[in-house]
Amino acid sequence: MKNLIFIALAAIFFYGTAHAQSTSNLFQMKEISAKDYTTFKVSDKVALYAVTFKNQYNLQVAGHLFIPKNMDRKAKNAAIIVGHPMGAVKEQSADVYASNMADRGFIALAIDLSFWGESEGSPRNAVLPDIYAEDFSAAVDFLGTREFVDRERIGVLGICGSGSFVISAAKIDPRMKAIATVSMYDMGSANRNALHHSQSLEQRKKNEAEAAEQRYAEFLGGETKYTGGTTHQLDANTHPIQREFFEFYRTSRGEYTPKGGSPKTTTHPTLSSNTKFNNFYPFNDIETISPRPMLFITGDEAHSREFSEDAYKRAGQPKELVIVPNAGHVDLYDKTDLIPLDKLDSFFTKHLKEQK
DSSP states (O other), X not given: OHHHHXXXXXXXXXXXXXXXXXXXXXEEEEEXXXXXXXXXOOXXXXXXXXXXXXXTTSOEEEEEEEEETTSOTTSOEEEEEEEOOTTOOTTTTHHHHHHHHHHTTOEEEEEOOTTSTTSOOSSTTOOOHHHHHHHHHHHHHHHHTSTTEEEEEEEEEEETXXXXXXXXXXXXXXXXXXXXXXXXXXHHHHHHHOGGGOSOHHHHHXXXXXXXXXXXXXXXXXXXXXXXXXXXXXXXXXXXXXXXXHHHHTSTTTOOOXXXXXXXXXXXXXXXXXXXXXXXXXXXXXXXXXXXXXXXXXXXXXXXXHHHHHHHHHOOSSEEEEEXXXXXXXXHHXXXXXXXXXXXXXXXXXXXXXXX
């Protein structure tokens, strides 16, 4: 009998240890210094943590978690998940928003989408919008299981391409209680039609044929090719929109190469996967997000303004469109004198208010 009891206790101990080890592998959280990063500033009133957690497809998602130092960690607090522009990393723009929202009292988590930055996914820079959307739901999983987060008060904020990914995620994940976008790109329409529907069907089919042919080369072990993205040098013929992106991604203003990455491929998706955006329709059924609130922010001079206006037109109530005067698309990535932080603060404060 004593042997049986000993065996049973040993089994319980082993299971408990194994369970703890398996649980610890699901996520990591380590405090880091903001001085290690170059594209954003963090108030001394905010603590910064490097975190990782698994998405539903067992890919590890990396993020920066910003927590106000004076926050009561024994209470349940509101939190916001922030997504970076398409082809960027969390250090480029997402951290700017997350750190500023934390300075205003919110827990804020900036994430790297799968296949980009420090998150897992191979090949690097692959396009898979369903998994991008899943990363936001995985971030809700992570935050909603923290003792200091109220899982009924989690919002999402998508910048540029991530605006379309958070909408895609929110349509099927009701745990996202308030949805905001800034300088949003509908990555599906942008690739199918280009800006202002300037791309013909024939050109789209040509792009698809090129990508399909590239699949043969990569299947046989050939070199990966990249497409789109931000130019690496300017000349007299450089388009104004490319100049706008260059001034952010290719200068000290926003240039950042993640560990293991290359500046040559930053912002450039793989050619063979980029056409997957042609099957991406994030604004279809956007009205089903209602009655959860939506906020769309765009610049009055933004070349991407059409996407925010389209989403606003289709969305259900409550919704709001904010057009920032004298602001272009990339201006709202990092220029805090133009970013309507007060509006974001009031939006999330109102709609993530403590439940009574």
